[in-house]
Amino acid sequence: MNGNFNKNNIKYLSIINRFLKLFVKEKKASKNIDILKINNVIILGFNLIGDDVMTIPMYRTIRYNNPYIRITVVGNSLLKKQLVKQNLVDSFIEFDGIKILSNPVSWIKNIKLIIRTIVEVNYINYDLAIEPRGDIRYIFFMHFIKSTHKLSYDVMSAEYMLTDSVEYDKSPDHEIDRRLYLLESAGFLSTNDLRRPILKTTDEQKENNKAFLKSNQLYGKTIIGIHPGASKRIKQFREYPKMISEVIERLPNKEKYSFLVFCGPKEEEIAAEVNESISKEGMPTILCNDNLDTYIGRIALCDYMICNDSGAGHLAAAYGIPTTVFFGPVDDKAFSPRGAASVYIVAQDVPCKPCHLPYCELGTEECIKSITVDEGAEMVMRMLLESRKEDN
Numbered sequence: 564m565n566g567n568f569n570k571n572n573i574k575y576l577s578i579i580n581r582f583l584k585l586f587v588k589e590k591k592a593s594k595n596i597d598i599l600k601i602n603n604v605i606i607l608g609f610n611l612i613g614d615d616v617m618t619i620p621m622y623r624t625i626r627y628n629n630p631y632i633r634i635t636v637v638g639n640s641l642l643k644k645q646l647v648k649q650n651l652v653d654s655f656i657e658f659d660g661i662k663i664l665s666n667p668v669s670w671i672k673n674i675k676l677i678i679r680t681i682v683e684v685n686y687i688n689y690d691l692a693i694e695p696r697g698d699i700r701y702i703f704f705m706h707f708i709k710s711t712h713k714l715s716y717d718v719m720s721a722e723y724m725l726t727d728s729v730e731y732d733k734s735p736d737h738e739i740d741r742r743l744y745l746l747e748s749a750g751f752l753s754t755n756d757l758r759r760p761i762l763k764t765t766d767e768q769k770e771n772n773k774a775f776l777k778s779n780q781l782y783g784k785t786i787i788g789i790h791p792g793a794s795k796r797i798k799q800f801r802e803y804p805k806m807i808s809e810v811i812e813r814l815p816n817k818e819k820y821s822f823l824v825f826c827g828p829k830e831e832e833i834a835a836e837v838n839e840s841i842s843k844e845g846m847p848t849i850l851c852n853d854n855l856d857t858y859i860g861r862i863a864l865c866d867y868m869i870c871n872d873s874g875a876g877h878l879a880a881a882y883g884i885p886t887t888v889f890f891g892p893v894d895d896k897a898f899s900p901r902g903a904a905s906v907y908i909v910a911q912d913v914p915c916k917p918c919h920l921p922y923c924e925l926g927t928e929e930c931i932k933s934i935t936v937d938e939g940a941e942m943v944m945r946m947l948l949e950s951r952k953e954d955n
Contacts, residue, residue: 592726596712596749598628601690607701608638609660612874615642616881619760621742622651624753637684641855644765656683664700685709695742697731714749736896759901762881768860784821788865790875791837792830795921797928798872800889802936804840809940811844822848869943876900885950887943891931892918907946909939
């Protein structure tokens with residue numbers, strides 16, 4: 564089993580898988596997928612923000628191969644306005660699959676909502692349905708979608724629920740390449756350029772940003788964005804206040820810089836500490852505690868981004884912003900952000916990585932705690948200096 568899946572979930576999913584094999588069977592496709600004859604594609608986009616960004620190359624590749632394909636995403640995308648504006652997705656069917664399909668109890672509790680969603684999805688017949696990760700919970704949901712082809716990875720020997728399956732162990736290391744490999748196995752052509760997520764702000768976000776720049780007198784400033792929080796504590800580098808103070812001490816021409824400190828839910832403490840440390844160094848800083856749509860657009864204002872393994876890094880990279888990312892338990896080779904600008908990774912190789920548990924089994928959190936303030940400051944300064952040379 565691949566290390567990119569939570570091993571605790573795999574244990575109970577394996578049991579469910581053995582049970583489903585007794586009752587569920589998908590008829591194999593009689594013909595190969597003919598890209599030119601595909602009219603409607605549905606993709607299961609049960610994603611967090613970072614996964615949303617890493618799926619952009621999949622949308623781009625489908626469009627590249629056949630611009631007339633109608634792409635529907637069933638999920639709860641936070642980027643839907645931008646994806647529709649960029650003509651990457653045609654329509655969304657709202658459904659929080661991450662939460663609702665997380666375990667058998669949740670399936671039972673939400674069965675009416677699940678049935679209603681499947682009925683809505685099946686208003687039309689699809690030529691191709693795609694589940695990009697090989698998650699058996701989502702593949703089982705896809706089993707009820709009316710589609711000629713149902714494509715995913717056979718991570719848990721789930722090929723019995725698929726018309727077209729691909730061996731996961733033969734796929735590339737990076738999550739973006741892995742999703743594109745799934746398409747390539749079905750006959751889609753890809754290019755190196757398509758492997759890079761590209762994200763653009765909406766008109767509303769642009770106007771919001773202009774007003775923000777004007778009201779805070781940020782025009783002409785080089786803006787360094789910092790998002791010190793993360794979805795899980797084990798992903799959060801704890802020494803941001805000290806590290807940022809160290810970076811400021813090394814900064815040449817300090818008067819050119821301003822900071823934006825981004826704060827997500829339950830991240831108020833660390834965000835306030837970072838904001839305070841910047842103020843103590845005499846630098847202008849703004850604490851941004853906005854709604855998600857504003858947050859997603861506001862990141863585009865930054866000239867540089869510093870963050871943990873989170874959606875912020877993927878958003879910044881997709882906007883073409885040089886980014887430094889601190890990685891804890893997750894494999895940076897598989898989930899590092901990609902974009903037009905350089906991405907700098909701060910991580911430690913420890914024997915227990917990669918790990919996708921929400922806590923440290925060993926109780927040490929060595930993967931994130933062993934990163935030092937000096938290592939972080941060195942990488943951030945490298946980003947600032949190298950990116951400035953590239954601009955010149």
